[in-house]
Amino acid sequence: MILEQKIPFTKMHGLGNCYIYLDGITNKLSVPSFPDLSMKVSDPYKGIGSDGLILILPSDQADVKMRIFNKDGSEAMNCGNGLRCVAKYAYEHHLVQAERFSIETLSGNKQAQVHVKNGVVEQVTVDMGEPILERGLIPVAGGNETEKVIREKLIVDGVTYTFTGVSMGNPHALFFVDHIDKAPIHKLGAKLADTDPLFPNGVNVGFVQKLTDHEVNYRVWERGSGITQACGTGACASVVASILEEKVVKDVPVTVHLEGGDLTIEWRSDTNHVLMTGDAETICEGFYLQQ
Numbered sequence: 001m002i003l004e005q006k007i008p009f010t011k012m013h014g015l016g017n018c019y020i021y022l023d024g025i026t027n028k029l030s031v032p033s034f035p036d037l038s039m040k041v042s043d044p045y046k047g048i049g050s051d052g053l054i055l056i057l058p059s060d061q062a063d064v065k066m067r068i069f070n071k072d073g074s075e076a077m078n079c080g081n082g083l084r085c086v087a088k089y090a091y092e093h094h095l096v097q098a099e100r101f102s103i104e105t106l107s108g109n110k111q112a113q114v115h116v117k118n119g120v121v122e123q124v125t126v127d128m129g130e131p132i133l134e135r136g137l138i139p140v141a142g143g144n145e146t147e148k149v150i151r152e153k154l155i156v157d158g159v160t161y162t163f164t165g166v167s168m169g170n171p172h173a174l175f176f177v178d179h180i181d182k183a184p185i186h187k188l189g190a191k192l193a194d195t196d197p198l199f200p201n202g203v204n205v206g207f208v209q210k211l212t213d214h215e216v217n218y219r220v221w222e223r224g225s226g227i228t229q230a231c232g233t234g235a236c237a238s239v240v241a242s243i244l245e246e247k248v249v250k251d252v253p254v255t256v257h258l259e260g261g262d263l264t265i266e267w268r269s270d271t272n273h274v275l276m277t278g279d280a281e282t283i284c285e286g287f288y289l290q291q
C-alpha cells in the first residue's frame with residue numbers, strides 16, 4: 001500500500017522568481033529528502049512548478065532560518081528573492097512580531113525590514129551584508145586567491161568575453177553587454193553555470209547593461225535552475241560589479257530592471273553592506289501529496 005502524505009505549502013514569488021515555501025516552524029516536516037522534493041515540486045507538469053524549494057525553519061541564532069534548494073536539488077548558500085518572501089511570510093504568519101528581524105542563511109544572518117500597509121507586507125528591505133570579492137572565496141579558479149576578479153578574460157568557442165566575479169554568499173559572474181536583448185544568456189549560461197572548471201562551485205551567470213548612473217538592466221541564468229525571471233543576489237552582484245567596473249558609484253540607490261520587475265540596490269561605503277529593497281508576493285497555498 002502506498003501512503004500519501006499531505007505537505008502544506010505556500011507558493012511565493014519575488015519578481016517572478018518563484019519557490020515552494022514549507023513552514024517548518026508551524027508544521028513538522030517529515031520529508032525524507034529535501035533535494036528530491038525540490039526536484040519534484042519544481043516540475044511544472046508532475047509537480048507544482050517553481051524555481052526550487054525554500055524551507056522556513058526555527059533558528060538558534062536568528063529569528064527564523066531559511067534553507068534554499070535549486071530546481072536540480074542542489075542547496076544554495078543564499079537567495080535574495082527568497083529572503084524577501086521569507087520575511088513577508090514570517091511577519092504575516094506571526095512567526096515574528098517586530099518589523100525588523102533576522103534570518104539565518106548558510107551565508108550568515110541577514111537583517112530584514114518589512115514595509116507594511118494594513119497588515120500586509122508590500123516591500124521588504126534586506127541587508128545582504130558585505131560582498132565577497134576575493135578570487136579564492138567567490139570562488140574562481142586560477143590566479144592569486146586574494147585578488148579581486150575584475151574584467152577577467154574568458155574564451156568560449158573562440159569568442160573572448162570579460163566578466164567580473166562577485167559572491168553575495170553565492171557565486172556570480174557578471175558580463176556587461178551593450179544591449180540586454182543581445183546577451184548570450186543561453187550560450188554562456190549553459191556552458192558556465194554548473195560544470196565549468198573555472199567556477200569550482202558553479203556560478204550564477206548574469207548580464208548587465210548600464211542605462212544611466214542609477215539604472216541597469218540585468219538578466220540571469222541561475223546555477224541549478226537555469227533562466228529565471230529574477231535573482232536577488234544577482235541584482236546585488238550586478239550593482240557591485242557595476243561599481244567595481246566604474247559604471248556607477250557607491251551610496252547611490254540603483255534601480256535594477258529584471259525580467260520580472262525592479263529591485264533597488266545600494267552598496268554603502270559606511271558599512272560596506274549591500275541593501276536590497278523590493279516586492280514579495282504570495283501566489284497560492286495548498287497541500288502537496290507526497291508518495
Ligand SMILES: N[C@@H](CCC[C@H](N)C(=O)O)C(=O)O
Nearest residue numbers: 076079080081170231232233
Ligand atoms: N534566485 C536566487 C538565488 C538562488 C540560488 C542560486 N541559484 C545559487 O545556486 O546560488 C536569488 O534571488 O538570489
